[in-house]
Amino acid sequence: MRKPISLVFLILPLFFLSIFSQHQVEKRFRFPMPLIMEARPSSFLYFWGTLLGFRRLSSDLAWVRLLQYYGTLEEEEHIHRMDKSERGEYENLLPMCEEVVRLDPYFHYAYLFGGASLAFNHERYDEAIQLLREGIRNDPKFWRCRLYLAVVFYARNKEYDVAIPLLEEAIKYRDCPEVVKIFLASIYKAKGEYKKAEAIWKQILATSRDEWARSVAKSHLEGMAIPR
Amino acid sequence: MALVKKIFAIGEYTVKENIRQKIFYTILLFGLVIIISSVLFTMLSGEETRVILDIGLGATEIFTLLNAIFAAVGLVLGEMENRSVSLILARPVRRFEYIWGRYIGILSISMVNIMLMSIGLLILLFVKGWTLDFRFFLAVFFIFFKVIIISALAILISLISTSPISSISATFFLWILGHVSDHLKYLNHVLVEKGIKITIFLKAIYYLLPNFQYFNIKDYIGYPGSLSGTAILWQVTYGLVYASVATWLSVLVFSRKEF
Numbered sequence: 355m356r357k358p359i360s361l362v363f364l365i366l367p368l369f370f371l372s373i374f375s376q377h378q379v380e381k382r383f384r385f386p387m388p389l390i391m392e393a394r395p396s397s398f399l400y401f402w403g404t405l406l407g408f409r410r411l412s413s414d415l416a417w418v419r420l421l422q423y424y425g426t427l428e429e430e431e432h433i434h435r436m437d438k439s440e441r442g443e444y445e446n447l448l449p450m451c452e453e454v455v456r457l458d459p460y461f462h463y464a465y466l467f468g469g470a471s472l473a474f475n476h477e478r479y480d481e482a483i484q485l486l487r488e489g490i491r492n493d494p495k496f497w498r499c500r501l502y503l504a505v506v507f508y509a510r511n512k513e514y515d516v517a518i519p520l521l522e523e524a525i526k527y528r529d530c531p532e533v534v535k536i537f538l539a540s541i542y543k544a545k546g547e548y549k550k551a552e553a554i555w556k557q558i559l560a561t562s563r564d565e566w567a568r569s570v571a572k573s574h575l576e577g578m579a580i581p582r
Numbered sequence: 583m584a585l586v587k588k589i590f591a592i593g594e595y596t597v598k599e600n601i602r603q604k605i606f607y608t609i610l611l612f613g614l615v616i617i618i619s620s621v622l623f624t625m626l627s628g629e630e631t632r633v634i635l636d637i638g639l640g641a642t643e644i645f646t647l648l649n650a651i652f653a654a655v656g657l658v659l660g661e662m663e664n665r666s667v668s669l670i671l672a673r674p675v676r677r678f679e680y681i682w683g684r685y686i687g688i689l690s691i692s693m694v695n696i697m698l699m700s701i702g703l704l705i706l707l708f709v710k711g712w713t714l715d716f717r718f719f720l721a722v723f724f725i726f727f728k729v730i731i732i733s734a735l736a737i738l739i740s741l742i743s744t745s746p747i748s749s750i751s752a753t754f755f756l757w758i759l760g761h762v763s764d765h766l767k768y769l770n771h772v773l774v775e776k777g778i779k780i781t782i783f784l785k786a787i788y789y790l791l792p793n794f795q796y797f798n799i800k801d802y803i804g805y806p807g808s809l810s811g812t813a814i815l816w817q818v819t820y821g822l823v824y825a826s827v828a829t830w831l832s833v834l835v836f837s838r839k840e841f
Contacts, residue, residue, distance in 0.1 A: 361834045368827045373789050375820040382813035385795040386805045389768055407643070407761040407794055409801040411636045418627045460804035463629055493806055 386459075393456040400457060413458035420450040420464075424471070425566060447472060448481045455488060462496055465489035467531045469502050474537035479510040498527070502534075514541050525554075532558060532567035539574065588675055589683045596687020600653050606691070609652075613645035613699050617706060624710075631712040632804075638703035639718075639800040643725045646695045647757065650729050653688045654736035655749045662741075662839070678833040685737060685829050692729045696722060717803045720814075724797035727821040731792045732757060734828035741835045760794035792824055 387393075387409050395401045395412065403412030424444060451468030455461055465486055473482035483506055489499040501524055508517040521538040524530050535554055542551035551574075558571040600606050620637035624630040661667040670680060700722045735756055740749040770784045796817045802809070 358834055358837055361830060361837070365827055365830045365834065368823055368830065372820060372823040372827055375816055375823055376789065376793065378816040379793075379796050379813065379820050382810055382816060383796060385764060385798065385802075386807065387801060389765055390762070391765075391768065405758045405761060407757075407798050407801065408636075408640050409798075410632075410804065411640045414627060414629070414633050414636050417629070418623070421627060458801075458804065460806065462804075495806055 388456060388459065394453075395457065396453055400453075404457070410458050410461075413454050413461050413464075416450070416454045416457055417461070417464060420447075420454060420468075423447075423450060444476065447476070448478070448485060451485055452488070455485075455492070459492035462489070462493070462498070463529060463531070465496075465499050466502060466529070467533065469499070469506065470531050470533040470537065473506040473509055474533060474540075479506055482506045498524070509537075514545065517541065532562050532564045536567065536570055539571075543574070585679065588679045589686060592670075592675070592680055592683020593685075593687035593690060596653070596657060596684050597691050599657060600649075600687070600691045603656075605652055605656075606649060609645050609649045610695060610698060613641045613695075614702050616641040616645075617699060617703050621706070621710075630710050631707060634703070634706055634710060635712070635718070635803065636800070638699070638706065639721055639725070642696055642699040642703065642722070643728065643800065645699065646692050646725065646729050647732060649695055650688055650692045650733045651736050651750055651753050653691060654684075654733055655740045655746050655753070657688075658684055658737055659740040659743075659746055659749060677837050681737065681829065681833045681836050685734060685832075688733045688737075689730060692733065693726060696726055696729070715803065717799060717809075720809070721800040721803060724799045724817070727797045727818070728794050730821055730825045731760075731794070731797075731828070734825040734832070735792065738828050738832040738835065741832055741839070756792065757794070760792040761798070763788055763791045763793050764795055766791075793820075796820060 390401065390404050393400075393404065395404060395416075397416075400412040400416055403409070403415070424447065447468065451464055451472075454464045454468075465488070469482040469486040469489070472478045472485065483503060486499050486503040486506065489496060490503070493499075501520060505517050505520045505524070508514070508520070518538070518541060521534060521541070525535050525538060535558055539551045539554035539558075542548070542554070555571040555575045558567050559575065562568050562571070617634075617638045620634045620641075623637060624633045627633050661670075667680075671677065675683075704718075732753065736749065736753045739752045739756075740746075743749040743752060766784050766788045770781055773780060773784075799809070
């Protein structure tokens with residue numbers, strides 16, 4: 355058996371080597387997530403997820419909760435009655451989106467979905483701008499946030515002719531949220547370009563796996579069939 | 583050579599012992615079930631591959647961790663409690679060989695666990711049309727590094743503590759602290775602003791605690807920046823050195839025990 359004293363002489367240099375290597379790691383690697391205090395998780399589930407080292411998973415759970423919130427009865431009313439006064443307000447949409455992206459600042463789809471929904475479904479342009487700006491701050495190289503931001507600015511000023519080419523570009527991407535396609539089709543419809551609008555609704559109906567987007571497309575196609 | 587043979591013989595014995603226990607299969611099966619059932623979860627979220635990846639890597643990590651902790655605490659502490667350790671030490675096996683053998687055995691079984699779950703996850707991801715990302719393998723590799731450190735600490739704690747429950751709780755506590763050790767810097771910053779200076783004390787704790795965030799690449803997968811080769815090399819060095827410090831400390835504690 356080794357004598358304890360010789361073990362101490364073995365352990366001490368190893369311990370200092372561990373401190374040295376930790377210094378070296380710190381010089382080269384910084385964990386790219388905000389601290390728990392900055393993320394401010396609203397639920398103990400996300401808090402514990404963060405403590406146990408499951409940040410992305412916590413963000414996914416927050417995302418699912420957001421989608422459930424955004425897919426309730428308020429949303430159903432929105433689908434069938436496009437009158438502004440009948441729309442659901444979803445006041446917590448922005449805080450919930452913010453929670454998702456603070457748990458995982460690189461959850462790109464959450465910025466796009468949240469920004470587009472706030473701007474194009476609820477006309478809460480300032481909130482959409484706030485969320486998309488956070489996305490640009492967290493990942494300046496994610497250019498789609500910039501594209502969306504530009505579109506939101508144009509939409510806020512009702513400059514639809516400027517917004518259309520930007521949206522046409524955006525819907526070419528695989529990860530483009532359905533809400534952007536819906537918005538583009540709505541613009542075409544508002545401008546009286548029914549054929550273009552119809553083509554987009556049909557595409558959503560045929561290709562989308564999003565139940566909500568398909569039901570919106572269906573109701574619009576049914577609505578458009580009457581005057582024609 | 584004889585030394586390595588002895589260590590590996592104890593390692594092999596540990597693996598066999600672990601495989602014989604039902605908990606190994608229960609944990610493995612439960613992990614695989616969680617990974618497969620992540621498909622159901624994707625129906626709610628839309629972001630299919632992301633959710634499967636996150637749940638899968640999370641399940642791989644947590645279930646391997648559980649297995650490693652139960653093995654470390656159950657085998658080492660259990661053997662000391664029922665005195666069967668004396669039978670092994672009565673043979674020409676030195677105490678440090680026993681501890682290192684146990685440790686290597688636990689790591690081997692953890693590696694098998696991680697590989698099986700990762701293969702299951704990869705199959706599922708490919709079925710869902712996932713495009714291969716090199717960071718997946720890095721994430722799995724670093725999950726193993728977390729297990730390397732926590733297993734070493736679990737053995738150390740089980741040698742110090744008196745009951746399995748206290749060692750399991752203490753190991754979990756260290757797991758949590760290892761993920762928030764970066765917050766100690768923030769705490770120090772806040773305390774200094776308030777005129778409370780305990781920087782040295784906090785720094786000591788910071789270096790004593792393991793930093794699991796260095797190995798938390800599964801949370802780093804979506805990060806647009808790259809991870810340099812030198813950083814990976816130093817992370818690996820840190821993990822190995824830290825684990826060896828903990829294991830030699832276990833040898834030190836074990837060498838002072840009387841049976």
